[in-house]
Amino acid sequence: MACQGLQKGETLESLKRESETLKKKLEEERNKLNDVELHQVAEKVEVLSALSIKTRRVLKGHGNKVLCMDWCKDKRRMVSSSQDGKVIVWDAFTLNKEHGVPLPCTWVLACAYAPLSGLDNKCSVIPLSLDKNENLAAKKKSVAMHTNYVSGCSFTNSDMQLLTSSGDGTCALWDVESGQLLQSFHGHTADVLSLDLAPSETGNTFVSGGCDMKANVWDMRSGQNIQSFESHESDINCVKYYPSGDAFASASDDATCRFYDLRADREVAVYQKDSIIFGASTCDFSLSGRLLFAGYNDYTINVWDVLKGTRATILFGHENRVSRVRVSPDGTALGSASWDSTLRVSWSFSTGSNYIFRFIKLLFWVNSRLVLEFTVAF
Amino acid sequence: MLWIHSDSFHRLSLLLLFSFIHLCFQLESILLEMQDPKIGVKGTEQKLNISTIPHVIAGNDIIAWISNKMKTSTEEAQAFGTMLVAYGYIYPLQNHKKLVMCNDSSLYRFQTPYFWPTQKWVPDDSDYGIFTLLLHAVCLCFIQAHYNHLHEWLNHKWDFIVMQATEQYKAGKERKKPDRVVFDCQERAYWMVNRPPVSLSNSNMFYQQAIMRSKVKSSVSLGALVKYITTYKNHDPFLASCLPSNPWQTDHDAYWTLNMRRVEVPTKMRVERWSFSLFELLSDLRGRDDFKIFLKKEFSGENLAFWEAAEELKWGTASSMSTKAETIFKTFLAPGAPRWINIDGRTMGLTVKGLEHPHRYVLEAAQTHVFMLMKKDTFFRYLKSPTYKDIQKKALNPEQHNFSPANLEQNALNRSPGIHPIILWQQEEEEKAKVAAASAPVDVKAMMSKIDRKK
Numbered sequence: 162m163a164c165q166g167l168q169k170g171e172t173l174e175s176l177k178r179e180s181e182t183l184k185k186k187l188e189e190e191r192n193k194l195n196d197v198e199l200h201q202v203a204e205k206v207e208v209l210s211a212l213s214i215k216t217r218r219v220l221k222g223h224g225n226k227v228l229c230m231d232w233c234k235d236k237r238r239m240v241s242s243s244q245d246g247k248v249i250v251w252d253a254f255t256l257n258k259e260h261g262v263p264l265p266c267t268w269v270l271a272c273a274y275a276p277l278s279g280l281d282n283k284c285s286v287i288p289l290s291l292d293k294n295e296n297l298a299a300k301k302k303s304v305a306m307h308t309n310y311v312s313g314c315s316f317t318n319s320d321m322q323l324l325t326s327s328g329d330g331t332c333a334l335w336d337v338e339s340g341q342l343l344q345s346f347h348g349h350t351a352d353v354l355s356l357d358l359a360p361s362e363t364g365n366t367f368v369s370g371g372c373d374m375k376a377n378v379w380d381m382r383s384g385q386n387i388q389s390f391e392s393h394e395s396d397i398n399c400v401k402y403y404p405s406g407d408a409f410a411s412a413s414d415d416a417t418c419r420f421y422d423l424r425a426d427r428e429v430a431v432y433q434k435d436s437i438i439f440g441a442s443t444c445d446f447s448l449s450g451r452l453l454f455a456g457y458n459d460y461t462i463n464v465w466d467v468l469k470g471t472r473a474t475i476l477f478g479h480e481n482r483v484s485r486v487r488v489s490p491d492g493t494a495l496g497s498a499s500w501d502s503t504l505r506v507s508w509s510f511s512t513g514s515n516y517i518f519r520f521i522k523l524l525f526w527v528n529s530r531l532v533l534e535f536t537v538a539f
Numbered sequence: 540m541l542w543i544h545s546d547s548f549h550r551l552s553l554l555l556l557f558s559f560i561h562l563c564f565q566l567e568s569i570l571l572e573m574q575d576p577k578i579g580v581k582g583t584e585q586k587l588n589i590s591t592i593p594h595v596i597a598g599n600d601i602i603a604w605i606s607n608k609m610k611t612s613t614e615e616a617q618a619f620g621t622m623l624v625a626y627g628y629i630y631p632l633q634n635h636k637k638l639v640m641c642n643d644s645s646l647y648r649f650q651t652p653y654f655w656p657t658q659k660w661v662p663d664d665s666d667y668g669i670f671t672l673l674l675h676a677v678c679l680c681f682i683q684a685h686y687n688h689l690h691e692w693l694n695h696k697w698d699f700i701v702m703q704a705t706e707q708y709k710a711g712k713e714r715k716k717p718d719r720v721v722f723d724c725q726e727r728a729y730w731m732v733n734r735p736p737v738s739l740s741n742s743n744m745f746y747q748q749a750i751m752r753s754k755v756k757s758s759v760s761l762g763a764l765v766k767y768i769t770t771y772k773n774h775d776p777f778l779a780s781c782l783p784s785n786p787w788q789t790d791h792d793a794y795w796t797l798n799m800r801r802v803e804v805p806t807k808m809r810v811e812r813w814s815f816s817l818f819e820l821l822s823d824l825r826g827r828d829d830f831k832i833f834l835k836k837e838f839s840g841e842n843l844a845f846w847e848a849a850e851e852l853k854w855g856t857a858s859s860m861s862t863k864a865e866t867i868f869k870t871f872l873a874p875g876a877p878r879w880i881n882i883d884g885r886t887m888g889l890t891v892k893g894l895e896h897p898h899r900y901v902l903e904a905a906q907t908h909v910f911m912l913m914k915k916d917t918f919f920r921y922l923k924s925p926t927y928k929d930i931q932k933k934a935l936n937p938e939q940h941n942f943s944p945a946n947l948e949q950n951a952l953n954r955s956p957g958i959h960p961i962i963l964w965q966q967e968e969e970e971k972a973k974v975a976a977a978s979a980p981v982d983v984k985a986m987m988s989k990i991d992r993k994k
Contacts, residue, residue: 176740183746190750197758202765214777218787235960236795237786254786255954306618308625308638319854338856340614342639362818362910382900386745388752405767407760424760426752449771450764451778468765493776493794494787508787509777 191427199420199429203468209451212464214495216478218506220251222258226500229485236491241504253496253506305335312354317381318364324381326353332369334381346379348386355399361406368409370397376411378423390421392428398442403467404450410467414440418455420467432465434472443485448492456483456497462507478505567655570628573604574649580604585632585646592721595632598645617642628655630728651725770815774808782808784940790950792957797937800824800963801970807934814927817910817918833926839917841878842909845871849906853899864897872905882908 224245232239237254250260305311309328316323322343323335332346332353351372359366366387370376376397378388395414402409403420408429412418416437420430432453439459446453452473453465462476462483481500488495494508573579574594585595598620606616620640623629624647631638632646640647773779786792797806805825812819813826820826827843834840848871852863871880872891882890886904893901921927942950 176743180743180746183743183750187746187750191754194754194756196756197761199761202758202761206765206769209778212777233960235957235963237792237957238960252956254792255956257956303618306621308622317854318850321854321856336857338858340618341857343857362821382903388749389745403764403767404771405764408764422757422760422764424755424763425757426749426754427757429757429761447775447777449768449775449778451768451772451775468768491776491795491798492774493781493785506787508785510788 191425194425195427199468200470203470206468208469209466209473212452212474213510214464214474214476214507215510216476216497216505216507218253218256220253220256220504220506221502222249222251223247223502223504225502226481227484227498227502227504230487230496230498230504232487232489232496234490236489236493239487239496239504241498243502251504253494253504302337302340304337304340305333306340307331307333309352312352313356315356315358315367317358324356324358324367326356326369326371328352330371332356332367332379344381344384346384346386348377348379348389349373349375354397357401357409359402359406360404368400368402370400370411370413372396374413376400376409376421388423388426390428392419393417395440398440399444401444401446404446404448410444410446410453412441412444412455416440416457418444418453418465420453430467430470432463432470432472434463437463443483445486445488445495447488454486454488454495456486456499458482460499460501462486462495462497476507478507479503566623566628567652569608570623570649572608573601592632592648592724595646595648598641598643598647601629601640601647602642613642627728630725632724648721648724648728650728651722654725654728774812780939782806782939783937784942789940789942789947790954791940791942792955793937793940795957797935800967804933804935805930807931807936810927810931810934814922817914820918820921829926829930830921833921833924834917836926837917837920841871841880842913842917844878845880846906846909846913849902849909852902853906855899857899860899861897864894864901867902868894880905880909 220241223241223243224247226244227241228243230239230241233250237252238250238259239253240248240250242248246264248260248262248264249258250262251258304323305314305325307325307327307329309330311325311327313326314323315325317334321337323337324332325335326332330347330349330351330353332349333342334344334346335341336343346369349369349371353369353371355371356367356369358364359368365381366378367381368376368378374391374393374395374397376390376393377386379385380387393411393413393415397411397413399412400409401411407424408420408422410418410420416439417431417433418441419428419432421427422429432455437457437459439457441455441457441463444453444455446467451467453467454462455465456462460477460479460481460483462479464473464476465471466473476497479497479499479501483497483499485498486495487497494506497505497507499505580596580600582594582596585592602613602616602620605611605619606613609616609619611619617640620629621638624631624640625638628650629640629647630650632648634645776785781794783793783797784791786794798809802825809823809825813823813829814820820830831840831843834843845867848863848867852860852867855863868876868891870876870878872887872894873879882905886908890902890905
């Protein structure tokens with residue numbers, strides 16, 4: 162039986178005491194190198210010019226809550242999954258629906274272009290083709306199997322490996338072709354709700370966040386937990402890497418988003434406001450990493466200035482919880498999915514003066530909230 | 540848990556529970572058939588120290604039986620088998636922490652019906668108390684954490700538990716040794732499924748490693764994060780304008796057409812981005828092409844070719860690994876190879892040895908060495924080279940669009956569907972095949988026989 166025998170002189174009590182001492186020592190070591198705070202470094206950075214971000218495209222077609230969305234590498238197509246059991250592939254630019262795949266499970270929790278996973282504990286890969294009449298559901302191939310629901314999934318650098326996170330507390334790496342389990346990652350003590358792959362040249366690590374309030378960084382080769390951060394006060398719903406791969410952000414039910422520096426090995430910022438009391442369910446960075454978009458359960462998307470720690474702007478429009486936000490691959494737009502069964506695309510209007518005419522036209526027929534925003538922008 | 544707080548979820552979970560129960564009864568009939576001495580899976584005996592464990596079955600036999608019985612593919616049979624292990628109907632004898640069914644000679648046993656999920660809906664904590672009391676005598680430390688916690692919690696029931704444990708221990712002593720060994724295995728396997736162990740000394744080791752891990756001063760790491768933002772500021776469409784315009788804003792997709800994978804002439808912004816890091820240059824395939832042109836002029840293309848081949852191996856399918864490893868060895872690492880890479884003797888030795896039993900990370904050391912070489916030397920020479928300066932001069936700088944409201948309305952009506960990503964992917968695969976064919980190592984034998992045949 163693979164249990165460790167107690168070393169000479171150890172008892173359970175001594176192990177527990179050692180655990181407490183080690184935790185304190187780790188905090189001390191982290192604080193020794195804590196010679197400056199993020200907002201101090203950020204003082205030298207110029208203030209953001211007034212951001213004007215508008216939601217101008219609404220994708221309607223799902224019959225129920227949209228639980229997840231993801232962008233295609235071509236920067237304009239997206240895939241979304243919903244509680245109505247359908248997965249739809251859209252060309253968000255022309256608003257065309259290109260494929261609709263009905264699935265046997267109604268709680269399709271995660272989809273990436275194109276693995277899907279849901280409350281039926283399986284993760285399937287659906288190959289897409291140019292043939293509009295093809296029955297895609299028939300070509301569905303089951304790849305991953307967990308003993309509980311699958312909460313998140315992501316392809317690795319190629320589309321031949323799949324990384325999944327599950328309610329059974331583990332993450333796993335699968336070979337798509339054979340469905341073989343390549344590596345499993347144990348360490349969370351509750352459901353794992355989200356994962357993200359590091360955008361680095363080595364590409365060997367990923368971060369996961371779960372209901373045990375911990376965010377863990379893993380080595381994909383060995384299955385080892387390299388780093389762990391435990392500062393949230395409730396379930397972590399989403400984790401996302403900073404574009405350089407040296408930091409990551411997390412969104413949690415405790416109504417905060419936090420920013421962690423991996424090289425300094427500590428939390429460096431907390432994004433919160435007294436007026437924000439609902440949990441954050443999703444987050445993503447803009448291309449440069451300066452902005453953090455976070456979707457909340459109070460139907461809004463707050464845009465945070467990552468360096469200064471202040472809120473740059475707030476986006477309204479959804480009529481129910483925001484379940485997912487994702488910046489497009491070239492950074493030109495923000496896609497958001499919501500329980501109000503729509504998807505919305507937003508982008509920045511801060512640049513170019515040719516659009517003043519358009520703003521004036523719109524002033525006459527939008528609701529009061531948006532009118533306020535326009536006047537502020539000018 | 541998740542942000543699901545609705546009646547429908549409670550109904551759903553009840554439905555799942557009932558379907559699980561129904562499923563369990565179906566499973567039980569299949570399991571009984573599997574254990575039938577005539578038509579079931581063939582078992583053998585397995586020696587464990589001095590006792591023998593009877594009725595041991597191999598993973599590949601189970602999978603073959605399931606595949607045959609249920610008329611499914613091997614993959615589906617393996618998945619079904621894994622479910623049987625995960626829910627505790629079959630337990631592994633070796634590697635009992637990994638609850639999966641392996642399609643090889645790994646050994647398993649059928650769990651006694653006493654421990655089947657349908658018999659006990661919720662693994663009772665007082666039963667767990669009894670179990671831990673028994674094992675406490677054998678000093679398994681990982682159970683101790685649970686034992687102490689349970690002792691506090693079940694204090695009122697403790698006398699009952701001690702009494703039950705004594706009875707079970709006495710009954711256990713009367714059983715024959717092999718039976719006892721079997722029962723112990725079964726019981727332990729049951730608890731492994733229902734109470735996975737959390738090791739205290741493992742987490743202490745984690746803290747020790749975390750303390751010793753090298754950390755960087757905050758001023759340094761935060762400075763790097765700020766530097767990244769400053770570098771990319773003008774390239775972030777939320778902070779600076781796209782040239783000629785953001786397609787979402789003006790409904791005109793020139794920005795996407797100008798920045799496609801295989802443009803003849805890239806834009807100035809794109810070329811500038813290649814200079815930010817080797818990772819950026821290689822991630823943009825158009826930039827990688829330009830880098831290859833430079834390397835060709837320097838006759839040092841083998842490093843990048845090796846790096847690309849190593850990436851293909853790392854991220855490729857499990858089944859393609861050994862063939863890929865062999866090709867890489869013949870092309871880059873063998874003495875006298877056509878594209879031999881110049882790495883230090885120690886790394887070369889380790890890599891060649893590792894290739895005897897290839898796995899996906901076998902080239903990691905060599906790949907890192909080659910990448911560092913390119914990053915610290917070749918990349919900077921590229922940025923100073925005539926190749927790069929040339930492309931910088933040629934690069935396009937599109938004018939900012941200036942659409943009138945009428946133009947914008949026109950654009951909105953004529954949104955271009957673009958080229959479908961699948962077509963682009965097909966084109967990409969064709970190009971890759973052409974390149975591979977052009978640079979394949981020359982097969983001397985084939986050439987010689989061609990020449991002979993011509994004669």
